[in-house]
Amino acid sequence: MLEKALTGSKKYWAWIIFLLAIIAVGFMAYLKQFTYGLGLTGMSRDVSWGLYIAQFTFLVGVAASAVMLVTPYYLHDFKKFGKMVIFGEFLAVSAVIMCILFIFVDVGQPMRILNVLLYPQLHSVMFYDMCVLCGYLAINIIVGWTSLAAERKGTHPPKWVKFFVYLSVPWAFSIHTVTAFLYSGLPGRHFWATAIMAARFLASAFAAGPSLLVLLLLIVRKVSKFDPDPPGVGAIQSLVKIIRYAMIANVFFYICEVFTAFYSSMPGEMHPFEYVFVGLHGHASLVPFMWTATFLAFLGILLLVFPTRKNKVLLPIALLSIFFANWIDKGIVLIIAGFVPNSFDRVIEYFPTSNEISIVLGVYAIGFLLLTVLYKVAISVREEKAQ
Amino acid sequence: MYKGGKIIAALIIFVAFLTFPFFYNMGKANAGPENLAANLKQAAEPQCVESADYMRTNHMQLLNDWRQAYVRDGQTEYTNSQGKTFEVNLDTCTKCHSTGSSSNAAGLSNPVANNVGVSNSAVDTSDQFCVSCHDYASVKPTCWDCPFEPEGATK
Amino acid sequence: MSINRRQFLRRAGVVTALGLGGSFAFTGLRGTVAEAASDAGYKTSDKSLTAKHWAMVVDMSKFKSEDDIKRVTESCVNIHNIPDFGNPKDEIMWIWQDDYEHTFSGGDNEYLTESFKELPFMVLCNHCENPPCVKACPTGATFKRSDGIVDMDYHRCIGCRFCMGACPFGARSFNYRDPRPFIKKTNPNFPTRTPGVVEKCTFCVERLAKGEIPACVEASKGGLIFGDLDDPNSEVRKIVSTKFTIRRKTDLGTQPSVYYLIDRVGGGEHA
Numbered sequence: 001m002l003e004k005a006l007t008g009s010k011k012y013w014a015w016i017i018f019l020l021a022i023i024a025v026g027f028m029a030y031l032k033q034f035t036y037g038l039g040l041t042g043m044s045r046d047v048s049w050g051l052y053i054a055q056f057t058f059l060v061g062v063a064a065s066a067v068m069l070v071t072p073y074y075l076h077d078f079k080k081f082g083k084m085v086i087f088g089e090f091l092a093v094s095a096v097i098m099c100i101l102f103i104f105v106d107v108g109q110p111m112r113i114l115n116v117l118l119y120p121q122l123h124s125v126m127f128y129d130m131c132v133l134c135g136y137l138a139i140n141i142i143v144g145w146t147s148l149a150a151e152r153k154g155t156h157p158p159k160w161v162k163f164f165v166y167l168s169v170p171w172a173f174s175i176h177t178v179t180a181f182l183y184s185g186l187p188g189r190h191f192w193a194t195a196i197m198a199a200r201f202l203a204s205a206f207a208a209g210p211s212l213l214v215l216l217l218l219i220v221r222k223v224s225k226f227d228p229d230p231p232g233v234g235a236i237q238s239l240v241k242i243i244r245y246a247m248i249a250n251v252f253f254y255i256c257e258v259f260t261a262f263y264s265s266m267p268g269e270m271h272p273f274e275y276v277f278v279g280l281h282g283h284a285s286l287v288p289f290m291w292t293a294t295f296l297a298f299l300g301i302l303l304l305v306f307p308t309r310k311n312k313v314l315l316p317i318a319l320l321s322i323f324f325a326n327w328i329d330k331g332i333v334l335i336i337a338g339f340v341p342n343s344f345d346r347v348i349e350y351f352p353t354s355n356e357i358s359i360v361l362g363v364y365a366i367g368f369l370l371l372t373v374l375y376k377v378a379i380s381v382r383e384e385k386a387q
Numbered sequence: 388m389y390k391g392g393k394i395i396a397a398l399i400i401f402v403a404f405l406t407f408p409f410f411y412n413m414g415k416a417n418a419g420p421e422n423l424a425a426n427l428k429q430a431a432e433p434q435c436v437e438s439a440d441y442m443r444t445n446h447m448q449l450l451n452d453w454r455q456a457y458v459r460d461g462q463t464e465y466t467n468s469q470g471k472t473f474e475v476n477l478d479t480c481t482k483c484h485s486t487g488s489s490s491n492a493a494g495l496s497n498p499v500a501n502n503v504g505v506s507n508s509a510v511d512t513s514d515q516f517c518v519s520c521h522d523y524a525s526v527k528p529t530c531w532d533c534p535f536e537p538e539g540a541t542k
Numbered sequence: 543m544s545i546n547r548r549q550f551l552r553r554a555g556v557v558t559a560l561g562l563g564g565s566f567a568f569t570g571l572r573g574t575v576a577e578a579a580s581d582a583g584y585k586t587s588d589k590s591l592t593a594k595h596w597a598m599v600v601d602m603s604k605f606k607s608e609d610d611i612k613r614v615t616e617s618c619v620n621i622h623n624i625p626d627f628g629n630p631k632d633e634i635m636w637i638w639q640d641d642y643e644h645t646f647s648g649g650d651n652e653y654l655t656e657s658f659k660e661l662p663f664m665v666l667c668n669h670c671e672n673p674p675c676v677k678a679c680p681t682g683a684t685f686k687r688s689d690g691i692v693d694m695d696y697h698r699c700i701g702c703r704f705c706m707g708a709c710p711f712g713a714r715s716f717n718y719r720d721p722r723p724f725i726k727k728t729n730p731n732f733p734t735r736t737p738g739v740v741e742k743c744t745f746c747v748e749r750l751a752k753g754e755i756p757a758c759v760e761a762s763k764g765g766l767i768f769g770d771l772d773d774p775n776s777e778v779r780k781i782v783s784t785k786f787t788i789r790r791k792t793d794l795g796t797q798p799s800v801y802y803l804i805d806r807v808g809g810g811e812h813a
Binding site: 037041046048049106108110113115116119124125127130186268338343344345348 | 630631634635644674676678679681700702703704706709711712718720736737739740791795796
């Protein structure tokens with residue numbers, strides 16, 4: 001079916017070439033980093049994880065969000081999602097590949113990455129993270145590809161696919177829980193040592209992932225003859241309901257965190273929140289980001305609560321707000337603020353370098369390229385069937 | 388053949404990629420290790436950690452085992468198959484296998500650090516030391532990224 | 543011959559699997575031959591210093607002048623090929639000094655005397671009994687030895703820096719670039735590290751193996767006391783069990799093995 005990605009309109013090829021250009025720039029930037037070392041990034045002795053790991057963290061959530069389509073459709077027979085599930089699974093594939101790539105570019109000795117499997121340490125959360133991520137990638141490729149191939153032939157998918165589908169549901173929860181455990185299991189990083197880290201991760205994932213998915217589906221509707229949510233079905237509005245409640249839960253969890261930190265007045269708990277909301281010891285580089293995220297979060301929730309969610313213009317705005325609110329929170333603030341203040345109670349700030357940003361964009365472009373190819377295949381199969 | 392032109396062209400490119408290493412090294416003057424026969428004979432006297440035959444095939448494995456024993460298990464002494472004990476240390480090897488070393492009376496052929504990729508540009512690329520065998524075998528040792536090359540190997 | 547794509551891929555896959563499997567059989571055999579020949583033994587040297595639980599006491603009364611501090615930090619830097627990059631972003635430190643309020647967590651005491659606030663506490667890896675960095679490491683590149691030392695295997699480290707996030711004491715440094723050009727005084731008998739690996743104080747395991755105490759202890763002229771906490775007759779045990787010592791961030795449960803003896807401090811100005 002991959003050959004379906006090799007034929008397309010002029011706009012399709014223009015998009016592909018655009019992505020390839022970004023990938024090329026990112027690749028050259030990575031070669032520079034590979035020869036010089038990670039010193040080409042903004043990371044330091046005190047802030048030892050930066051944009052790369054932050055993007056990884058955010059994208060694991062996006063990948064896990066496929067479960068929000070799979071569970072209703074496969075477990076609860078919610079037929080409305082029938083045409084959308086494949087796009088959720090392919091989004092998950094693309095997101096997990098980006099996660100793996102972000103880890104690869106972040107690691108100091110990427111050629112030794114297999115050491116994690118050659119010398120497994122059963123007490124290390126990172127070992128389990130590698131296992132569950134690779135497993136989830138495999139599951140989604142298997143389920144997505146097999147179902148699509150069966151659909152193309154006009155038959156039911158083989159019975160064994162159901163096993164992987166059911167497996168993908170707890171597995172999706174596990175990938176983001178394990179990623180949250182990377183952070184919440186560390187003593188001495190007060191911003192991260194919270195019991196509800198995994199719950200926060202899941203809530204934000206189930207808001208951000210489906211938001212991105214709906215935006216992509218609206219694009220699919222525009223650029224192709226296939227409509228994943230034909231008029232009268234209401235699949236997108238159902239998904240919007242899920243996004244709305246997930247985001248409300250996410251914001252509520254965040255308010256819980258802020259309350260505990262400030263009402264208890266424990267300095268260790270307060271300092272990182274002070275740093276992100278008002279600045280600490282004169283350093284405030286994350287403050288504009290945090291307030292933008294806060295504003296976007298509330299804007300998104302309001303637009304989704306009121307009938308504005310049905311508006312053709314306001315719905316994408318709401319979804320973009322929610323997506324970027326979560327991206328700023330997980331993809332920028334969470335990781336960096338975890339290292340502020342450092343173990344000596346000092347504030348060392350982190351600023352990404354241009355080389356680092358090029359690599360980040362390059363990896364995103366690879367993800368989007370993969371997404372484009374997979375979506376093109378799915379759309380072409382469906383357009384073909386519709387004839 | 389359907390789309391034969393494209394397929395044949397792609398096959399030619401593929402084969403070119405596959406055989407590139409051979410063509411790249413063709414014609415390069417990688418003479419065999421100098422004085423190898425003489426060295427092997429002389430090596431019979433000053434006993435290496437294990438027999439020359441064994442070392443020729445297994446020195447990489449032995450070095451890995453030594454590193455494992457020293458770094459991870461804290462074991463600093465190695466008793467060989469003849470019952471002789473050696474200190475687990477690269478110095479044990481470079482005491483003899485080192486150009487210019489006074490203890491290298493046998494004039495043994497030695498591996499030199501000829502790794503152009505390493506930051507240390509003060510590397511002697513003479514054809515003594517590890518280079519003499521490793522160039523010929525076209526295997527680049529990356530050992531010297533961490534431990535320092537012994538004297539005689541650096542300018 | 544007409545063969546469709548699926549059949550072709552299936553046959554190619556089978557042939558590849560056979561090829562890989564066949565070659566593995568060969569290398570597997572070769573591996574066992576090598577093992578048999580080197581059935582010889584490894585053991586620790588008789589000279590090496592052994593203990594059940596290495597620990598260190600930092601006697602703050604002995605750190606008075608700049609020289610007291612410099613002797614200690616430079617002894618470590620010189621024998622371990624620690625680079626000086628000249629910027630705090632990339633810097634690598636194994637043992638260094640910091641003041642009271644930054645070394646110890648738990649609120650500031652505004653009534654603390656200046657002289658105490660400015661005491662130069664030597665900070666280094668605490669070789670915790672319950673090290674979170676070892677727990678975090680996905681490859682076992684940092685591991686706890688039976689003598690209590692948390693050691694580093696630079697060859698296995700993939701540079702993920704999870705251990706740096708896990709360490710609550712900021713004891714670990716990462717090689718963000720090639721260290722070799724920045725080593726002021728090379729020690730040819732100790733390796734350097736490659737870029738992309740994490741490093742830290744290892745209580746001089748290479749010296750302990752030869753029967754020598756850590757370099758900083760030797761250079762400190764009594765400022766750093768090193769010994770086996772498990773041995774009731776060792777000086778560290780005697781100090782820790784009879785005098786009042788403090789450790790960093792004990793509420794985190796990592797059980798650090800570096801104790802700070804404040805007891806003998808302040809005899810001068812405030813006697």
